Amino acid sequence: MDTQVILDALKKHFNFEKFKSKLQKKAVIEICQRKNDVYVSMPTGSGKSLCYQLPAVLYEKKVTIVFSPLLALIKDQIDHLLALNIRAASLNSKTVVAERNALLADLKSVSPNTKLLYVCPEQTKTSTFKDLFYHLVKFDKLAYIVVDEAHCVSQWGHDFRPEYLKLGALRDDCAVPYIALTATAGAEVTKDIVSSLRLSKDHKKYKSSCFRHNLFYDVVYQNIIENPYQHLKDFIQDCLAEEEEISLPKEKKSCGIIYCRTREQTEIVSEKLKKMGVKALCYHAGLRNKDRLEYQDKWFDGDIPVICATISFGMGVDKGSVRFVVHWGVPKDPASYYQESGRAGRDGKPSKCRIYYNRSDKKAVEFHLAHDLGKARENEARRIKTENAIKGFNKIAAFCENPTECRHKLFSTHFGESMEDCKKMCDFCVDKTAVQKMSENFLTKSIQFNSRPSNVVADCSDLYGGGREGIKNDAKGYFDDDNSNSGEWGEFQREETAKKEAADLIKKQFALRRNPQEVSQTTIEKLYAKNSRIKAAASTSTKIKGLTVVFREQYVNKILEVLYANYQECEKEPIFQKKHIEDCSVDLEYSIFTTNTTMTMYRQNVAKLISSVKKSTAQNEVYEKIVELEAAPDKHDTLSDLFANLKKQKKLNGFQTAKQALENRLKAKIERADEEQLTVSDDGETSDEMSAKKDKNLKDLFGEDSDDSQSVKSVKSEGFRSFKLSTEDDKRFEEVNVTRSFKKHDTKRRNSSDDREEDCKRVRSEEKVAEKVSPKKNGTTNDKNQSRPGAGESERPQTLRKPKRLQKVEIGTLVVKLLTPAYVEKRFESRDVFKSMARSISHALADKNEIEIKDYVETFLKKNDAINSQTKL
Numbered sequence: 001m002d003t004q005v006i007l008d009a010l011k012k013h014f015n016f017e018k019f020k021s022k023l024q025k026k027a028v029i030e031i032c033q034r035k036n037d038v039y040v041s042m043p044t045g046s047g048k049s050l051c052y053q054l055p056a057v058l059y060e061k062k063v064t065i066v067f068s069p070l071l072a073l074i075k076d077q078i079d080h081l082l083a084l085n086i087r088a089a090s091l092n093s094k095t096v097v098a099e100r101n102a103l104l105a106d107l108k109s110v111s112p113n114t115k116l117l118y119v120c121p122e123q124t125k126t127s128t129f130k131d132l133f134y135h136l137v138k139f140d141k142l143a144y145i146v147v148d149e150a151h152c153v154s155q156w157g158h159d160f161r162p163e164y165l166k167l168g169a170l171r172d173d174c175a176v177p178y179i180a181l182t183a184t185a186g187a188e189v190t191k192d193i194v195s196s197l198r199l200s201k202d203h204k205k206y207k208s209s210c211f212r213h214n215l216f217y218d219v220v221y222q223n224i225i226e227n228p229y230q231h232l233k234d235f236i237q238d239c240l241a242e243e244e245e246i247s248l249p250k251e252k253k254s255c256g257i258i259y260c261r262t263r264e265q266t267e268i269v270s271e272k273l274k275k276m277g278v279k280a281l282c283y284h285a286g287l288r289n290k291d292r293l294e295y296q297d298k299w300f301d302g303d304i305p306v307i308c309a310t311i312s313f314g315m316g317v318d319k320g321s322v323r324f325v326v327h328w329g330v331p332k333d334p335a336s337y338y339q340e341s342g343r344a345g346r347d348g349k350p351s352k353c354r355i356y357y358n359r360s361d362k363k364a365v366e367f368h369l370a371h372d373l374g375k376a377r378e379n380e381a382r383r384i385k386t387e388n389a390i391k392g393f394n395k396i397a398a399f400c401e402n403p404t405e406c407r408h409k410l411f412s413t414h415f416g417e418s419m420e421d422c423k424k425m426c427d428f429c430v431d432k433t434a435v436q437k438m439s440e441n442f443l444t445k446s447i448q449f450n451s452r453p454s455n456v457v458a459d460c461s462d463l464y465g466g467g468r469e470g471i472k473n474d475a476k477g478y479f480d481d482d483n484s485n486s487g488e489w490g491e492f493q494r495e496e497t498a499k500k501e502a503a504d505l506i507k508k509q510f511a512l513r514r515n516p517q518e519v520s521q522t523t524i525e526k527l528y529a530k531n532s533r534i535k536a537a538a539s540t541s542t543k544i545k546g547l548t549v550v551f552r553e554q555y556v557n558k559i560l561e562v563l564y565a566n567y568q569e570c571e572k573e574p575i576f577q578k579k580h581i582e583d584c585s586v587d588l589e590y591s592i593f594t595t596n597t598t599m600t601m602y603r604q605n606v607a608k609l610i611s612s613v614k615k616s617t618a619q620n621e622v623y624e625k626i627v628e629l630e631a632a633p634d635k636h637d638t639l640s641d642l643f644a645n646l647k648k649q650k651k652l653n654g655f656q657t658a659k660q661a662l663e664n665r666l667k668a669k670i671e672r673a674d675e676e677q678l679t680v681s682d683d684g685e686t687s688d689e690m691s692a693k694k695d696k697n698l699k700d701l702f703g704e705d706s707d708d709s710q711s712v713k714s715v716k717s718e719g720f721r722s723f724k725l726s727t728e729d730d731k732r733f734e735e736v737n738v739t740r741s742f743k744k745h746d747t748k749r750r751n752s753s754d755d756r757e758e759d760c761k762r763v764r765s766e767e768k769v770a771e772k773v774s775p776k777k778n779g780t781t782n783d784k785n786q787s788r789p790g791a792g793e794s795e796r797p798q799t800l801r802k803p804k805r806l807q808k809v810e811i812g813t814l815v816v817k818l819l820t821p822a823y824v825e826k827r828f829e830s831r832d833v834f835k836s837m838a839r840s841i842s843h844a845l846a847d848k849n850e851i852e853i854k855d856y857v858e859t860f861l862k863k864n865d866a867i868n869s870q871t872k873l
């Protein structure tokens with residue numbers, strides 16, 4: 001296509017006399033040829049959209065499909081194009097039926113008027129889209145497939161969207177050029193984009209430096225300035241220079257954005273500024289739609305120059321005159337910071353980007369990330385994502401706390417580019433010594449006073465614009481799938497889980513706020529510990545000074561990484577899945593943790609372990625601990641364990657026919673299921689199981705000598721690994737195995753428990769009678785009578801069971817049972833604390849009945865989130 005035609009179209013359709021940059025021009029000309037796939041990586045605000053919009057306009061009777069991650073972004077783009085008289089539309093679950101039908105009719109006509117069709121990648125699953133796509137391909141009506149914000153395909157990217165991974169597959173059906181655009185792609189991400197979108201080998205690349213020469217970056221520490229809000233106000237006034245702009249139309253006047261981590265902070269900061277005479281508004285996903293739009297418009301129109309917002313604000317913000325972007329607290333990671341701060345100075349004029357940093361904000365984010373990491377351990381993709389988030393966050397925290405180089409280098413390093421001289425466009429390059437002195441000052445003060453400005457300990461429920469919930473709200477419809485019920489159901493479940501997680505987090509944060517002196521590293525560590533997969537997490541820092549749960553988690557990952565690589569590379573007949581190797585990694589880390597007393601020793605031994613695993617890999621040998629794992633007795637908690645063990649047995653014992661193997665396994669499974677039912681079930685327990693369990697629990701609890709010791713030995717001597725391990729911390733599962741084993745091997749106990757068996761039978765028959773006449777079940781009893789205050793014993797049915805007084809043994813068992821879920825959640829500092837607490841509670845409740853005991857323990861657990869030896873009864 002002729003360049004003059006392109007230039008004419010630039011003027012005619014977009015009102016631009018020339019291209020914004022040489023790169024933009026080159027990219028547009030190349031894309032217009034429609035010969036190759038094209039990859040465009042240019043900084044924020046550099047005019048990427050025009051690179052595909054102009055070519056799309058130029059192709060008569062053809063449509064360009066643009067995949068974009070958020071409806072909000074799509075809306076901005078469409079509004080912009082419609083204002084230029086370019087036909088653009090979106091197909092999403094929010095499109096009303098009449099509009100959708102008209103759009104589909106146009107797209108399926110011989111000569112569609114629609115030039116650009118914007119969709120979220122989730123749309124590709126819908127039958128409407130599939131049908132439309134098939135039609136456009138069949139009748140050769142597609143001009144381009146554009147993937148905007150292409151970094152979303154990469155798990156390395158800060159905005160990974162699994163649905164983006166499916167976009168490459170559309171190539172199976174069509175040969176239309178792909179255009180991938182991004183502002184934030186490092187080397188890894190670029191590689192992922194090319195492979196995931198299957199860009200052709202000879203695709204053209206248009207990449208410019210991420211360096212924004214007109215942006216000045218600096219960091220200010222909140223705890224070393226006298227009045228942070230006054231400081232902020234002075235900064236704003238300095239940036240806005242209102243007097244010089246009196247003659248400008250209000251929408252062209254200088255303005256700024258203050259990003260806050262939480263909704264609450266946006267409100268606090270905007271209120272403070274208003275009180276100090278700065279015209280400011282807040283913006284977050286919790287506002288009513290009407291208010292949100294109104295505030296946004298006021299800022300866009302120039303009525304209000306300052307907007308205090310969560311990061312949900314700004315997607316697609318294209319206002320040239322943003323003179324400053326402040327982060328009131330720590331940003332999320334380098335890529336997000338680049339994008340958010342990049343909203344300043346899009347008109348090319350000098351603008352400022354500042355972080356007002358504080359430590360407590362950092363701690364709150366770390367808390368949230370560790371919580372996420374704990375939740376993500378079952379889900380590989382989510383775990384990788386969270387680990388990347390942690391890495392990214394550590395980088396930005398170091399950028400703030402330990403400045404050692406030009407601030408712009410954060411971005412060039414992140415995006416794998418060589419660094420340009422910023423020409424004094426950051427505080428470090430202006431005065432390196434002053435910056436380092438300030439950081440030292442900050443660090444000293446942080447240590448001395450455990451600095452915590454009052455405004456920063458806020459709830460994490462809307463971390464970065466509402467966390468999952470907030471982002472979901474902002475991207476409403478994003479996951480919507482018009483035709484799939486399962487999609488909606490999945491979304492419902494996600495919503496429920498997210499709500500619960502947010503509620504838990506809020507609860508914890510409020511608890512912390514009620515008692516601010518408790519917001520210490522130790523408290524946060526304890527909360528991390530609860531969600532961690534590592535063993536004896538709660539005693540991490542007491543055992544090894546300076547070691548944290550997050551560190552240990554990262555070391556486990558490192559071990560897992562090399563161990564799994566070893567297994568994959570060296571084992572010819574693999575039988576274990578990654579989760580088995582993960583268990584092994586957790587054990588290995590734990591044994592290093594327990595046998596070392598200092599950070600240095602711990603680190604050295606982890607390093608030693610990693611290098612010896614690597615050595616085995618180099619020698620093509622399966623690492624010894626995995627070999628031991630193969631020799632260990634079977635444990636099949638899940639079906640995949642069962643399969644792994646099937647394979648293992650075959651490997652160890654030689655050939656077994658499939659039928660034999662299956663029969664044996666099924667037999668074992670059935671036996672195990674029976675045992676589980678008998679052992680775990682509350683009401684269905686037979687007396688010998690009950691007594692075996694009680695005795696075991698009591699033995700653990702009170703350390704009583706009993707004539708069962710013989711049985712214990714016999715279990716031990718039969719090689720039940722579980723008993724040996726049950727003496728260590730966090731071996732609760734093995735304990736269950738022991739209880740089961742007891743049942744099998746303990747014949748003596750059967751005889752000695754006759755009277756308790758009688759007791760159990762009596763209780764169950766009482767319960768049955770009580771159930772029969774229970775008002776809830778037969779509905780014959782007058783409810784009013786039941787609930788009427790003062791309704792005496794005599795008025796109740798005679799057979800209704802009274803709360804039963806328990807014997808000492810039974811109290812112990814009940815207390816252990818009630819406390820166990822909290823132990824499993826790692827709310828007890830250690831196993832010893834659990835035991836002593838259970839013992840004390842049992843003694844204290846010696847004369848109480850079942851209901852009173854349950855009430856007491858429930859209240860105790862509600863009152864005490866983390867339980868240690870100091871916890872009072």
Ligand SMILES: Nc1ncnc2c1ncn2[C@@H]1O[C@H](COP(=O)(O)OP(=O)(O)OP(=O)(O)O)[C@@H](O)[C@H]1O
Nearest residue numbers: 016018019020043044045046047048049050183318
């Ligand atoms: N040739 C041009 N001449 C003048 N202005 C232009 C030109 N091309 C684009 N612009 C303007 O530059 C601004 C930024 O463009 P655009 O929104 O496409 O940037 P972007 O690179 O997509 O940024 P981001 O990654 O932040 O979304 C817009 O206001 C757009 O109108």
